[in-house]
Amino acid sequence: MEEQNKDYILECxxxxxxxxxxxxxxxxxxxxxxxxxHALLGENGAGKSTLMKIVIGLHKPDEGEMVFEGQRYAANGxxxxxxxxxxxxxxxxxxxxxxxxxxxxxxNREHTMKGxxxxxxxxxxxxxxxxxxxxxxxxxPRTLMEELTLAExxxxxxxxxxxxxxxxxxxxxxxxxxxxxxxQHLFHTIRELKEKGVSIIYISHRMEEIFEICDRVxxxxxxxxxxxxxLEGVTNEELIAMMVGRQVKSIFPKIECEIGETVxxxxxxxxxxxxxxxFEVHEGEILGISGLVGSGxxxxxxxxxxxxxxxxxxIFLGGKEIAIKSPKDAISKGICMVNEDRQNFGLxxxxxxxxxxxxxxxxxxxxxxxxxxxxxxKEAEEVAKVLTVKAASIESEAYSLSGGNQQKxxxxxxxxxxxxxxxxxxxxxxxxVGAKSEIHTLMxxxxxxGMAIIMIxxxxxxxxxTSDRILIYHEGRINGxxxxxxxxxxKVTQExxxxxxxxxxxxxx
Ligand SMILES: Nc1ncnc2c1ncn2[C@@H]1O[C@H](COP(=O)(O)OP(=O)(O)OP(=O)(O)O)[C@@H](O)[C@H]1O
Ligand SMILES: [Mg+2]
Numbered sequence: 001m002e003e004q005n006k007d008y009i010l011e012c013x014x015x016x017x018x019x020x021x022x023x024x025x026x027x028x029x030x031x032x033x034x035x036x037x038h039a040l041l042g043e044n045g046a047g048k049s050t051l052m053k054i055v056i057g058l059h060k061p062d063e064g065e066m067v068f069e070g071q072r073y074a075a076n077g078x079x080x081x082x083x084x085x086x087x088x089x090x091x092x093x094x095x096x097x098x099x100x101x102x103x104x105x106x107x108n109r110e111h112t113m114k115g116x117x118x119x120x121x122x123x124x125x126x127x128x129x130x131x132x133x134x135x136x137x138x139x140x141p142r143t144l145m146e147e148l149t150l151a152e153x154x155x156x157x158x159x160x161x162x163x164x165x166x167x168x169x170x171x172x173x174x175x176x177x178x179x180x181x182x183x184q185h186l187f188h189t190i191r192e193l194k195e196k197g198v199s200i201i202y203i204s205h206r207m208e209e210i211f212e213i214c215d216r217v218x219x220x221x222x223x224x225x226x227x228x229x230x231l232e233g234v235t236n237e238e239l240i241a242m243m244v245g246r247q248v249k250s251i252f253p254k255i256e257c258e259i260g261e262t263v264x265x266x267x268x269x270x271x272x273x274x275x276x277x278x279f280e281v282h283e284g285e286i287l288g289i290s291g292l293v294g295s296g297x298x299x300x301x302x303x304x305x306x307x308x309x310x311x312x313x314x315i316f317l318g319g320k321e322i323a324i325k326s327p328k329d330a331i332s333k334g335i336c337m338v339n340e341d342r343q344n345f346g347l348x349x350x351x352x353x354x355x356x357x358x359x360x361x362x363x364x365x366x367x368x369x370x371x372x373x374x375x376x377x378k379e380a381e382e383v384a385k386v387l388t389v390k391a392a393s394i395e396s397e398a399y400s401l402s403g404g405n406q407q408k409x410x411x412x413x414x415x416x417x418x419x420x421x422x423x424x425x426x427x428x429x430x431x432x433v434g435a436k437s438e439i440h441t442l443m444x445x446x447x448x449x450g451m452a453i454i455m456i457x458x459x460x461x462x463x464x465x466t467s468d469r470i471l472i473y474h475e476g477r478i479n480g481x482x483x484x485x486x487x488x489x490x491k492v493t494q495e496x497x498x499x500x501x502x503x504x505x506x507x508x509x
């Protein structure tokens with residue numbers, strides 16, 4: 001035993017933590033070796049983020065102890081953890097909008113700026129510039145965080161955490177907003193860090209990533225520790241069974257349904273980041289949109305939802321040309337969108353689940369002045385149940401939910417509005433395997449009722465498993481259209497789609 005303990009750079013034992021009535025962690029353990037990439041797996045709400053927040057001192061455990069590099073350890077907040085050698089990439093990105101990139105990178109680590117008695121703006125910018133270059137990011141370090149896309153914010157968050165010489169770096173869903181290219185860049189960085197002996201704790205719901213980059217895995221279920229093992233030799237199914245405690249059927253159960261009339265049509269639509277986009281989506285159809293981050297996918301949808309203005313082209317709904325002035329306008333016409341950035345667009349963190357789910361439906365429910373609270377509660381409860389939102393009650397405030405459960409609330413909210421066109425931008429971002437398959441089933445059910453669904457996703461297995469048709473974006477244009485038969489008959493493979501995302505022309509290599 002003694003011998004073995006020396007292998008571990010971090011050991012957490014007997015950790016318990018409750019939030020009010022919710023027991024988030026029950027007597028869990030975690031052992032991390034020096035220089036390994038250790039996956040932490042579990043369904044939404046299993047307690048992964050909570051344990052990590054305990055490690056960096058954001059929460060105090062009710063019980064248990066931690067040993068870091070052979071010494072009893074506790075952190076008094078993230079700055080203290082960083083000083084001691086542990087940094088973290090957070091799951092929920094909360095950039096300070098008015099800080100520059102440089103200021104965000106150096107936040108809380110004035111101590112690492114050795115030899116600089118006071119923080120000199122010019123020097124911070126210079127150093128940030130060097131770091132950005134090293135990570136291949138071409139941005140002025142003085143750019144404000146509020147001007148960045150979600151993927152860029154995530155990259156800056158990663159850069160911040162990996163550039164401060166920590167011995168353990170915790171990555172809580174680091175790739176949730178990244179595309180395949182950026183993810184590979186991150187994996188390259190992880191391999192370099194490993195070589196230097198840095199340990200990484202890696203949390204992700206994307207199983208392919210776990211198998212690609214991790215050495216060992218620990219699985220949690222419902223706040224309890226289940227098992228740890230090397231990844232070599234276990235299968236995807238075995239891991240999923242450990243996580244959910246039961247066998248999960250097909251991950252993407254596609255329900256075939258009849259495809260009807262054209263609901264939405266765009267003709268030569270142009271805007272910031274995309275040009276001359278034309279497509280149609282029909283009743284009962286799930287139209288998948290794939291492409292790299294920044295290829296113009298989300299930008300197109302933002303215009304259709306009235307968040308940004310178009311610079312050219314036409315939008316038709318039910319055969320009639322329409323002008324969309326604002327999201328409110330879009331919603332009133334029957335177009336809803338679930339945005340990828342749930343904290344900024346989707347969720348009121350300090351409102352209850354019930355209120356969050358009901359917000360966009362208010363007009364239909366407002367009889368006179370009073371909102372029919374009983375009906376609101378019943379409907380919200382039903383939707384939350386279908387989506388298996390895990391929470392103490394429907395009255396719990398949104399901030400207290402785990403990341404994946406917040407995503408489910410956002411989805412419930414729009415689903416209840418029963419739109420004609422539902423646009424989903426990365427709908428299963430941060431959602432666990434079981435819930436993912438529930439969300440896909442739900443999408444199919446809505447399609448079967450005649451809704452037209454447009455889904456943007458960076459996960460190719462998801463796009464390929466759920467779509468009736470796929471449009472592939474490359475640099476602001478559509479670079480390919482693929483039909484479901486091509487996929488079910490394996491005429492088109494994942495690699496073919498990827499090649500088109502990277503700009504390969506029709507027929508060419
Ligand atoms: N600040 C808080 N207040 C109340 N309850 C909380 C708080 N933070 C977490 N919880 C609860 O603790 C449990 C564990 O949540 P945690 O965020 O650790 O899950 P997770 O494994 O990270 O899930 P996900 O994969 O969805 O991110 C959940 O039931 C959650 O609702
Ligand atoms: Mg989490």
